[in-house]
Amino acid sequence: MSKKTALITGSSSGIGKSFAEILAKEGYNLILVARRKQKLDELAKTLADRFSIESKVVVADLSKIEQIKTVEETIKSLDRLDILVNNAGFGLSSSFAEGNYERQLDMVNIHVVASYLFCRVAIPIMLRENEGLIINVSSMSGLMTKFGDVTYTTTKAFLITLSESLQEELRDTKIKIHALCPGMTYSEFHDTKELEKFDRSNVPKRLWMSSKEVATKSLKAARKGKVVYVPGFLNRLSLFFSKMVLVRRISQWFISRNEKKE
Ligand SMILES: NC(=O)c1ccc[n+]([C@@H]2O[C@H](COP(=O)([O-])OP(=O)(O)OC[C@H]3O[C@@H](n4cnc5c(N)ncnc54)[C@H](OP(=O)(O)O)[C@@H]3O)[C@@H](O)[C@H]2O)c1
Numbered sequence: 001m002s003k004k005t006a007l008i009t010g011s012s013s014g015i016g017k018s019f020a021e022i023l024a025k026e027g028y029n030l031i032l033v034a035r036r037k038q039k040l041d042e043l044a045k046t047l048a049d050r051f052s053i054e055s056k057v058v059v060a061d062l063s064k065i066e067q068i069k070t071v072e073e074t075i076k077s078l079d080r081l082d083i084l085v086n087n088a089g090f091g092l093s094s095s096f097a098e099g100n101y102e103r104q105l106d107m108v109n110i111h112v113v114a115s116y117l118f119c120r121v122a123i124p125i126m127l128r129e130n131e132g133l134i135i136n137v138s139s140m141s142g143l144m145t146k147f148g149d150v151t152y153t154t155t156k157a158f159l160i161t162l163s164e165s166l167q168e169e170l171r172d173t174k175i176k177i178h179a180l181c182p183g184m185t186y187s188e189f190h191d192t193k194e195l196e197k198f199d200r201s202n203v204p205k206r207l208w209m210s211s212k213e214v215a216t217k218s219l220k221a222a223r224k225g226k227v228v229y230v231p232g233f234l235n236r237l238s239l240f241f242s243k244m245v246l247v248r249r250i251s252q253w254f255i256s257r258n259e260k261k262e
Pocket residue numbers: 009010011012013014015016033034035036037039060061062063087088089090091110137138139140181182183184185186187188189190211
């Protein structure tokens with residue numbers, strides 16, 4: 001592969017698929033990673049035919065350490081890697097203590113272990129060219145850790161901190177690290193068993209974005225050097241107000257604490 005190369009995890013649907021489509025259009029060769037081989041094969045063929053690129057499929061379940069290692073070896077074997085998108089993920093909505101232990105651990109492996117190890121092997125390759133971009137797909141939940149599922153919010157918060165710390169360490173290079181924090185996005189994310197009680201119609205339509213819009217805005221912001229990025233004005237506004245709610249709760253706690261002492 002002599003052209004620029006991008007590896008995208010979770011590229012069989014949603015935001016990851018949109019990243020693949022945009023980058024193929026820009027002429028990148030692709031390495032597509034996910035579990036559903038047929039979806040990846042179809043996407044790889046369509047994009048290769050349409051944009052005259054090479055696309056390789058790596059079928060891997062990133063909740064399994066040995067399969068994370070397989071992808072790690074694939075990355076290590078590359079002559080060049082220009083873009084890494086750590087996007088694979090899923091949602092949970094359960095109590096920390098009583099939720100499904102295996103699924104919580106799967107989430108830690110996919111969001112944290114896989115993303116961390118892929119950054120670890122990708123950066124030395126990028127350093128050879130002194131250039132590259134890593135997009136860690138976090139979530140607004142990673143910035144609003146007082147709301148939502150504990151495993152989801154903490155693993156997504158990890159990706160934000162990882163991105164900020166890495167960018168700081170790489171400040172004298174041309175490697176860019178970007179934590180994408182989407183809000184409500186149309187994809188297959190809310191169709192899983194874990195989120196079966198979630199009803200899309202309960203969230204105002206204006207708060208939803210398409211996967212394509214999210215991926216397009218993210219790439220633009222990442223290339224400008226934005227490290228932590230929330231796509232969409234209304235998302236940024238709701239994040240601002242959520243912080244106000246927190247400030248109010250903290251103030252109320254302080255007042256009630258002092259009242260008790262008096
Ligand atoms: N949609 C939203 O509202 C929203 C909001 C904030 C953040 N996000 C984040 O955006 C990212 C992409 O999600 P999406 O919205 O595009 O949802 P999606 O359509 O469900 O896509 C998730 C992708 O992750 C892959 N994946 C899931 N489990 C995997 C596993 N064990 N091993 C390998 N790949 C796996 C899926 O592929 P296979 O099933 O083929 O393995 C799929 O390609 C996630 O990290 C999610 O947390 C989404």
